[in-house]
Amino acid sequence: MYALRALSDQTYQAGREAKEAGRPVVWCMADVGFYGPILNALDIESVYPENYGPVCAAAVAAEVFLNRCEAEGFPNNMCGYMRNCIGYTARMMDLGGEIPPEAPRGGMPKPTLLLSAGVTCDSRFKAFQALGRYLDAPMWVLEYPSLGTAESLMEGAYEREIVFLIKEVRELIAFLEGQVTKKMDWDKLEETIEGTKEMQEVLHQINELRKARPCPMHARDWFSSMNASLYRAKDPGAVTELYRKMYDEVKYRVDNKISGINREEKYRVAMSGIPPWHTMEFFDQLADKGWNFVNEGYHAGRPRDVNLSGISDPVERFVRRRYPDIRQYIEQDYRPDEANRIIGEIRQRGSSRRLSHSNIRDYQIDGVFLHSVLTCRPATASLYQVQSEVMEMWKVPCLVIEGDIVDTRLFNLADALRKAEAFEETMDYYRKVRKEEGLEW
Amino acid sequence: MAVGAHQGLNRVREIYQDRPQRARRLNTEGNKVVGYLCIYSTVEIMTALDLVPYRIFGDMRETITKADAHMPTTVCPFLRSCLDLGLKGKYDFLDGIIVAHACDVTHRIPSLWGTLVRTPFSHFMDVPHTVHEGALEKQKGLLKHLHKSLESLAGKELSPSRLKEAIEAHNRQRALVRELYDLRKPDPPLISGTETLQVVVALMSLPVEEGSELLREVISEVKERKDGPTKKAARLLTWGSIIDDTAIIEMIESLDANVVMDDNCVGSRAYFADVKLTDDPLDGLAYRYLAELKCPRTFREDALGRAGKDYIASLENRYSYLGGYARDWRVGGALLQSVRYCDTHGYEVPSVKDYLASTGLPSIYLEHDYSEGALAPLRTRVQGFLEVIG
Numbered sequence: 001m002y003a004l005r006a007l008s009d010q011t012y013q014a015g016r017e018a019k020e021a022g023r024p025v026v027w028c029m030a031d032v033g034f035y036g037p038i039l040n041a042l043d044i045e046s047v048y049p050e051n052y053g054p055v056c057a058a059a060v061a062a063e064v065f066l067n068r069c070e071a072e073g074f075p076n077n078m079c080g081y082m083r084n085c086i087g088y089t090a091r092m093m094d095l096g097g098e099i100p101p102e103a104p105r106g107g108m109p110k111p112t113l114l115l116s117a118g119v120t121c122d123s124r125f126k127a128f129q130a131l132g133r134y135l136d137a138p139m140w141v142l143e144y145p146s147l148g149t150a151e152s153l154m155e156g157a158y159e160r161e162i163v164f165l166i167k168e169v170r171e172l173i174a175f176l177e178g179q180v181t182k183k184m185d186w187d188k189l190e191e192t193i194e195g196t197k198e199m200q201e202v203l204h205q206i207n208e209l210r211k212a213r214p215c216p217m218h219a220r221d222w223f224s225s226m227n228a229s230l231y232r233a234k235d236p237g238a239v240t241e242l243y244r245k246m247y248d249e250v251k252y253r254v255d256n257k258i259s260g261i262n263r264e265e266k267y268r269v270a271m272s273g274i275p276p277w278h279t280m281e282f283f284d285q286l287a288d289k290g291w292n293f294v295n296e297g298y299h300a301g302r303p304r305d306v307n308l309s310g311i312s313d314p315v316e317r318f319v320r321r322r323y324p325d326i327r328q329y330i331e332q333d334y335r336p337d338e339a340n341r342i343i344g345e346i347r348q349r350g351s352s353r354r355l356s357h358s359n360i361r362d363y364q365i366d367g368v369f370l371h372s373v374l375t376c377r378p379a380t381a382s383l384y385q386v387q388s389e390v391m392e393m394w395k396v397p398c399l400v401i402e403g404d405i406v407d408t409r410l411f412n413l414a415d416a417l418r419k420a421e422a423f424e425e426t427m428d429y430y431r432k433v434r435k436e437e438g439l440e441w
Numbered sequence: 442m443a444v445g446a447h448q449g450l451n452r453v454r455e456i457y458q459d460r461p462q463r464a465r466r467l468n469t470e471g472n473k474v475v476g477y478l479c480i481y482s483t484v485e486i487m488t489a490l491d492l493v494p495y496r497i498f499g500d501m502r503e504t505i506t507k508a509d510a511h512m513p514t515t516v517c518p519f520l521r522s523c524l525d526l527g528l529k530g531k532y533d534f535l536d537g538i539i540v541a542h543a544c545d546v547t548h549r550i551p552s553l554w555g556t557l558v559r560t561p562f563s564h565f566m567d568v569p570h571t572v573h574e575g576a577l578e579k580q581k582g583l584l585k586h587l588h589k590s591l592e593s594l595a596g597k598e599l600s601p602s603r604l605k606e607a608i609e610a611h612n613r614q615r616a617l618v619r620e621l622y623d624l625r626k627p628d629p630p631l632i633s634g635t636e637t638l639q640v641v642v643a644l645m646s647l648p649v650e651e652g653s654e655l656l657r658e659v660i661s662e663v664k665e666r667k668d669g670p671t672k673k674a675a676r677l678l679t680w681g682s683i684i685d686d687t688a689i690i691e692m693i694e695s696l697d698a699n700v701v702m703d704d705n706c707v708g709s710r711a712y713f714a715d716v717k718l719t720d721d722p723l724d725g726l727a728y729r730y731l732a733e734l735k736c737p738r739t740f741r742e743d744a745l746g747r748a749g750k751d752y753i754a755s756l757e758n759r760y761s762y763l764g765g766y767a768r769d770w771r772v773g774g775a776l777l778q779s780v781r782y783c784d785t786h787g788y789e790v791p792s793v794k795d796y797l798a799s800t801g802l803p804s805i806y807l808e809h810d811y812s813e814g815a816l817a818p819l820r821t822r823v824q825g826f827l828e829v830i831g
Contacts, residue, residue, distance in 0.1 A: 382553070
């Protein structure tokens, strides 16, 4: 895990070195795995402000940047990561483009380009657009479909999105080639995609091991090691090797019934949303009480084999591997009669309960911690819906605690721990309820 | 003035105060009413299928209660209010809802609305965030799926000629609204900001031809009346997230200011761009609804990959129409506002202020929580702003 964290640190160092050497450096938003392989194939360094937000939060160094962002006239209820980024940028430009001395982990170098994404949240492109106030870096927005589940099953919907994404990716590549005056290395792209798939497979297997009782790996370790899978793996092979070592370690713990919290596992808890990066001791203190956080919302799921026979265009091959066909997944994972029922449910209701929250059963969760992030709408808007559904489906209670991902002013650790203590009784009670209802845990 | 004067404006006020009245009657008469949440929902397709488009609004004057159980208070209070009204049965006359991908929270509304309010039909349009060529093609594809979906609700097929007629009908209404807005150019304006908002809200509550007929009457009355707004020291433009209640405008106009222009979605954003009549009507619709609507939920750049390269050029590309509004409506100041937790507008604020400052137009930014009670402290700030620009 520490080696994985070191790899993450190295990306900031590599970015700074590239800047000093006059090579392009990109500030990149997390997307769903498009940017990473393309940047690898064009050999462009990148840093992720979305990762830098947690870095600053964990170092308790974000306040100065958050305050600066507010002073610039941005509302203080916007994404903590992006307020940190905007404030950092304003501060950096005060210094003529030099890294602020107070920036943790050596800081992010001034970018040559901004690669934004239209996936998951509006902040991803709105914040980078706002950076135009301070930077003269060209910006690109890579769109990604966000269809409703029912709408994605309409005839022709999937292929329409594939055509759209192919066009988007081609334009992106042409833009990047123009910016760095270098041609795409298609072989390296293919190599990175394959390497990333292998990496994700090992990570998926590690996550599968966490179904064991006691869970061998706590969320803190997961959060520390997930960086390459969420952002960019510059060397997927190296990351895969480290993940394999991690797999061996986790497997050993499973075989020897060693708990991820190194003590009796009293409660198996899932974490939904984004954690309070500035106060991760919240998890440590709960671990001391026997709370084992066994599942989070950061899992891409099992990497799928995609039938690419007859497709030679590298962009199309790339896009089809990155944009899932939900119907195909349902048909792969369920018997034909079940798959039809699920698809029917989706067409009628817009969603299928069978597809949602299966992690609760699979990981035998006693309670779910819902972090109501005060500055993140996507992470928070549906939390109460999750709470109702998880209770209705699995008789598992949820604990909602308000806080933030970066802003320490918005999270009260003592209060959160008090609520958690009281929640233990609730989890104990619903264990009995599940037993009475014939549920297996 | 003749007996029966102001009939149009009176009718507007009546509709404004009891919006669902006409839609409910149409519903009981067997017409299907389709609610929609934002201006990215394509009303022409609904009209062409003889469905009645009905814009879903919240209610600033109603305390959010039921929605609190389902949505945290740290998301858009407007959308929470809409859901709250849905839960309270205020939208029980809707046969369906169309939701376009306006923002992160809107994206989640179909799931919540479907589970909790249980309107029988819903369709979500994943409108792209960019205006790339591929995005326009996707937008056209989305419209094809929208009309397929609505055909199943309407129980009939969409005919191209009906669609063309519907486009023309909505374009005619847009032209009428622009004519109404022209009546705000004189000093004093012939129609107040409060009245204008009431008219637009009324239009969004009626079938298009009924709305246009009412609007013609209103325009004629406004031109002739002698008891319009009085001259005030300041002429203001409002910008920002949804204003669907006159409370904010009334608050401003109770001070020494007339609100003579807006850049809001219950206002000019919905009516200042027509659908071009193209051979395939979906081309014109796709272009208008993605490229022409001036909402910051769409990422605009003057050329592919040029965004960020030149801040001033970017500001011009994104906001020059505001400069045009300020010039043509002789605006002396801009009131930028957004509901709390509106990321779409929140990120824009410094850039809009930069642009307006570059044109010499003073501005103030107000954030509110979409409740009537929150307006009192804002009044003091507006007053202070008026003193500064006076």
